[in-house]
Amino acid sequence: MAQILLIDDDELLRDTLRQMLELDGHAVTEASDGEQGLALFRSRGGRFDAVITDMLMPGIDGTRVIVELRRSHPDLAVIAISGGRRVLSPQFNLETAALAGASCQLSKPFSRHDLQSALTQAMAASHR
Secondary structure, X not given: OOEEEEEOOOHHHHHHHHHHHHHOOOEEEEEOOHHHHHHHHHHOXXXXXXXXXXXXXXXXXXXXXXXXXXXXXXXXXXXXXXXXXXXXXXXXXXXXXXXXXXXXXXXXXXXXXXXXXXXXXXXXXXXX
16 A cells, blocks of 8 residues: 555545545645645645646646655656646657656546556556
């Protein structure tokens, strides 16, 4: 069981992802934006095994979240997710996430299996 911080401004998607993760036995803490996510991460002393963050959110976006997390916890498993918006494609956002230091990237929509695989891969890479 992993302690996972899930950051996404889409409440319905957050709820769906939380349910998927909990079915696999993970404990999930939710944040509705990057600012709240970083505050939760810090208030709990960084005691998360993984962070899943959306890339496009109001206020603090996913790129900044990843950069901030990497500064303090360079080995943390970080998964970036994106569905893109109007002029920004999901691929552009996910390439940006990789450059910022995300362990794995997922383009929305994705399956439970895709999420499980990304989490396994990200957590394995973080424990090297």
